[in-house]
Amino acid sequence: MAKQRGNxxxxxxxxxxxxxxxGDLFRGASAWAVDLPGWRRSxxxxxxxxxxxxxxxxxWDDPRNESSRVVVDVVECPSAEEAVRxxxxxLEWNQLAEVPAGPPGLGIASFAHPEGVPPAVFFARANxxxxxxxxxxxxxxxxxxxxxLDRRLVATPEAGGATLRVEALGGARGGPMVLRxxxxxxxxxxxxxxxxxxGGTLEIRDDQVWVIPAARAEVQVDVFAEETGRAAGTxRxxxxx
Amino acid sequence: xxxxxxxxxxxxxxxxxxxxTIRKGPGGSPIQAPEWRRGFTPLPAAYASAPLxxxxxxxxxxxxxxxxxxRQIRALDAYVEPSQPGGCGCxxxxxxxxxxxxxxxxxxxxGDAAAKPVAFDANGMSGLETFTLVNHKLKTASVGxxxxxxxxxxRAGKGKGSLWSTFDTTQHRxxxxxxxxxxxxxxxxxxxxxxxxxxxxxxxxxxxxxxxTKDAAAAAITRAVNTQPTQSYTPATLFxxxxxHLSSYLGQLNGxxxxxxxxxxxxxxxxxxxxLLGCDLWEGRFFDMVTRxxxxxxxxxxxxxxxxxxxxxxxxxxxxxxIGQLAPVYDGCLQLDxxxxxxxxxxxxxxxxxxxxxxxxxxxxxxRLIQSGPGDLENVPRRRTLD
Numbered sequence: 255m256a257k258q259r260g261n262x263x264x265x266x267x268x269x270x271x272x273x274x275x276x277g278d279l280f281r282g283a284s285a286w287a288v289d290l291p292g293w294r295r296s297x298x299x300x301x302x303x304x305x306x307x308x309x310x311x312x313x314w315d316d317p318r319n320e321s322s323r324v325v326v327d328v329v330e331c332p333s334a335e336e337a338v339r340x341x342x343x344x345l346e347w348n349q350l351a352e353v354p355a356g357p358p359g360l361g362i363a364s365f366a367h368p369e370g371v372p373p374a375v376f377f378a379r380a381n382x383x384x385x386x387x388x389x390x391x392x393x394x395x396x397x398x399x400x401x402x403l404d405r406r407l408v409a410t411p412e413a414g415g416a417t418l419r420v421e422a423l424g425g426a427r428g429g430p431m432v433l434r435x436x437x438x439x440x441x442x443x444x445x446x447x448x449x450x451x452x453g454g455t456l457e458i459r460d461d462q463v464w465v466i467p468a469a470r471a472e473v474q475v476d477v478f479a480e481e482t483g484r485a486a487g488t489x490r491x492x493x494x495x
Numbered sequence: 496x497x498x499x500x501x502x503x504x505x506x507x508x509x510x511x512x513x514x515x516t517i518r519k520g521p522g523g524s525p526i527q528a529p530e531w532r533r534g535f536t537p538l539p540a541a542y543a544s545a546p547l548x549x550x551x552x553x554x555x556x557x558x559x560x561x562x563x564x565x566r567q568i569r570a571l572d573a574y575v576e577p578s579q580p581g582g583c584g585c586x587x588x589x590x591x592x593x594x595x596x597x598x599x600x601x602x603x604x605x606g607d608a609a610a611k612p613v614a615f616d617a618n619g620m621s622g623l624e625t626f627t628l629v630n631h632k633l634k635t636a637s638v639g640x641x642x643x644x645x646x647x648x649x650r651a652g653k654g655k656g657s658l659w660s661t662f663d664t665t666q667h668r669x670x671x672x673x674x675x676x677x678x679x680x681x682x683x684x685x686x687x688x689x690x691x692x693x694x695x696x697x698x699x700x701x702x703x704x705x706x707x708t709k710d711a712a713a714a715a716i717t718r719a720v721n722t723q724p725t726q727s728y729t730p731a732t733l734f735x736x737x738x739x740h741l742s743s744y745l746g747q748l749n750g751x752x753x754x755x756x757x758x759x760x761x762x763x764x765x766x767x768x769x770x771l772l773g774c775d776l777w778e779g780r781f782f783d784m785v786t787r788x789x790x791x792x793x794x795x796x797x798x799x800x801x802x803x804x805x806x807x808x809x810x811x812x813x814x815x816x817x818i819g820q821l822a823p824v825y826d827g828c829l830q831l832d833x834x835x836x837x838x839x840x841x842x843x844x845x846x847x848x849x850x851x852x853x854x855x856x857x858x859x860x861x862x863r864l865i866q867s868g869p870g871d872l873e874n875v876p877r878r879r880t881l882d
Binding site: 301309315321325344347348350352367372374388390391 | 727728729730731732733735736737738740742743746747750752753754755757758759783805806807808809810882
């Protein structure tokens with residue numbers, strides 16, 4: 255994280271909001287058309303944002319007005335803590351002297367451009383740092399899009415799809431373990447895996463998902479394989495203490 | 496007889512006698528010689544003027560030669576100039592002049608391949624033969640993208656009675672830059688994604704076409720970044736602060752749809768594309784300021800609403816050589832107002848090109864940009880890794 259200047263929030267206060275005994279983690283997440291109804295995706299890019307951070311960028315055009323475009327960046331980080339740091343990095347690299355807090359309830363923390371500036375909103379949720387920003391001259395209200403995306407990230411997916419095989423491997427009892435998931439169908443480019451842990455947290459280390467138990471706790475991890483047009487595949491593993 | 500292969504970058508890691516090592520973009524693999532291969536789509540080559548020594552060579556291989564025999568082979572410019580007009584036909588001379596001008600900008604820069612004897616095996620195949628380029632303009636060429644059409648000729652002997660006959664033609668797309676590309680670009684080995692991209696050379700060589708000095712090249716790139724008609728300003732960095740998403744920026748430019756970017760994105764574009772041509776720019780920030788009125792990115796000087804002021808946490812620009820109070824700077828994100836009265840509607844736009852960063856001198860960049868606030872230098876020079 256670059257050196258902080260100007261009027262910027264402290265990381266510590268935001269990091270305290272991250273639960274220590276539960277958490278979600280996403281792999282492969284990006285914006286979907288349902289987040290921006292009526293908009294047409296024109297660009298999808300997979301980019302690097304420094305060590306361990308992977309940026310999935312989509313650009314959306316308004317078919318009714320060519321001066322209306324929105325860019326949605328979803329940065330996949332190794333952990334929820336890293337997602338908060340990625341959020342603060344985005345503020346650090348914003349020229350505005352001050353970036354006010356975003357709408358209440360958006361992400362674990364959020365910030366938004368003030369009135370009179372090309373609209374943009376930034377938030378962290380789970381291991382994701384998300385920004386939804388105006389990308390052309392005509393100002394577009396981006397908060398509803400960000401809110402829709404965040405709601406989708408928080409919602410429990412409708413199950414009913416295939417069953418996933420989920421295993422927790424290696425590690426000492428009560429310590430971090432690697433999760434292995436077998437999805438019985440190929441996920442499309444918009445597909446992602448969602449991990450939901452209760453009794454512990456989740457991290458990506460060396461391109462593998464690890465479950466880290468909270469103190470003296472059994473951890474239940476539900477895994478969902480989600481993509482548009484298909485019921486989510488689900489699987490569960492319980493890691494005993 | 497026919498040409499099978501032509502190699503331009505035939506000495507990896509060196510650009511003193513041959514072409515640079517380049518790649519198309521961040522994906523795939525570097526462009527490997529032979530850049531021209533019979534039956535395949537020709538690949539481009541790029542030359543940097545400054546490091547080239549007195550002798551520039553290519554390599555070529557031939558088939559269909561005399562089994563066990565030898566032939567003299569050379570390559571000549573295949574361009575045929577329009578015939579000179581007779582009498583005082585002004586239009587004819589004008590056409591000739593325009594043709595020569597176009598040719599000087601876009602035509603053959605490789606010159607000719609000097610004649611040499613080439614031996615053929617029993618199957619009529621030659622080895623990979625080295626040819627010296629003669630009459631080339633690679634040492635003096637301006638920045639550009641040029642096409643060379645060669646006619647390959649052979650003859651049986653050296654004597655006057657032995658006539659040259661054309662046996663094949665090849666066409667080559669050649670980028671010319673002023674010096675070895677500077678960081679973040681490299682001339683490394685292996686599958687290095689920081690090798691110069693032809694996707695970026697297409698843009699940089701077009702924007703700075705005709706530049707013969709590094710100053711002129713950086714100036715042209717700065718102006719071009721500032722005036723692309725599809726761009727507009729936002730305070731958020733949208734093309735990367737850790738890695739520079741150059742592929743994404745080029746995609747937006749080539750896509751033709753409007754898009755937004757900020758000062759860091761502009762500084763990335765100016766530094767990266769200028770350094771691709773051999774310049775020596777760095778990016779660096781300064782902090783805490785309220786600006787005077789300036790012309791916003793891609794603004795129209797005649798539109799008052801395009802003259803704006805901002806309260807900025809930071810601003811990032813390009814520095815020649817090193818960051819310093821007296822260093823020359825380039826800013827592709829805005830145009831300064833050089834009119835001394837900031838309260839009226841009279842503006843005098845100026846691209847900040849090789850301006851001294853300075854302090855309180857009205858000729859300096861800092862005075863013209865900052866109305867209030869310290870504008871402290873961060874003094875962290877950056878050239879961001881590309882993807």
